[in-house]
Amino acid sequence: MYSLLSAIAGVPIKQSLAVTGSVNQRGHVQAIGGVNEKIEGFFDICRERGLTGDQGVLIPASNVKHLMLRHDVVEAIADEKFHVYPVETIDQGIELLTGLPAGERDEEGNYPEGSINALVQQRLAELAEQRAAFGKSKGNGGE
Numbered sequence: 001m002y003s004l005l006s007a008i009a010g011v012p013i014k015q016s017l018a019v020t021g022s023v024n025q026r027g028h029v030q031a032i033g034g035v036n037e038k039i040e041g042f043f044d045i046c047r048e049r050g051l052t053g054d055q056g057v058l059i060p061a062s063n064v065k066h067l068m069l070r071h072d073v074v075e076a077i078a079d080e081k082f083h084v085y086p087v088e089t090i091d092q093g094i095e096l097l098t099g100l101p102a103g104e105r106d107e108e109g110n111y112p113e114g115s116i117n118a119l120v121q122q123r124l125a126e127l128a129e130q131r132a133a134f135g136k137s138k139g140n141g142g143e
Helices: 002-009 035-049 061-066 071-078 090-098 116-137
Strands: 017-019 056-060 083-087
Touching: 002 090, 002 116, 017 090, 035 056, 035 061, 035 071, 056 061, 056 090, 061 083, 083 090, 090 116
Parallel strands: 017 056, 056 083
Antiparallel strands: none
């Protein structure tokens, strides 16, 4: 989901962060199994390559109660050399991954300019216009 939003919006994703979880049709991040092992596995790769303080993992907020991480991971988190970010929604995650606000719709249904959701909405509108123009140029009336 994050890769798709990034590609549509034309905004890069931080490569120092890993993501785990599933998402429902309403954009809520759902709990997953093996959260400790997934965090520790990414931590081990980061430690081997050198901890920078920028690395971390986005996990479902509902998995926080299941965390039982190794001492070295807990220590790196306490020292702010590694991070675990609990997220409840796709919007929270995309903000962490891009550094841009996700943006919430106003009463007219528009997103704030420069937000990820506005960029996605604009690009999808452009693609829809291109598709409609393509259909008309083929002589089928766009249908």
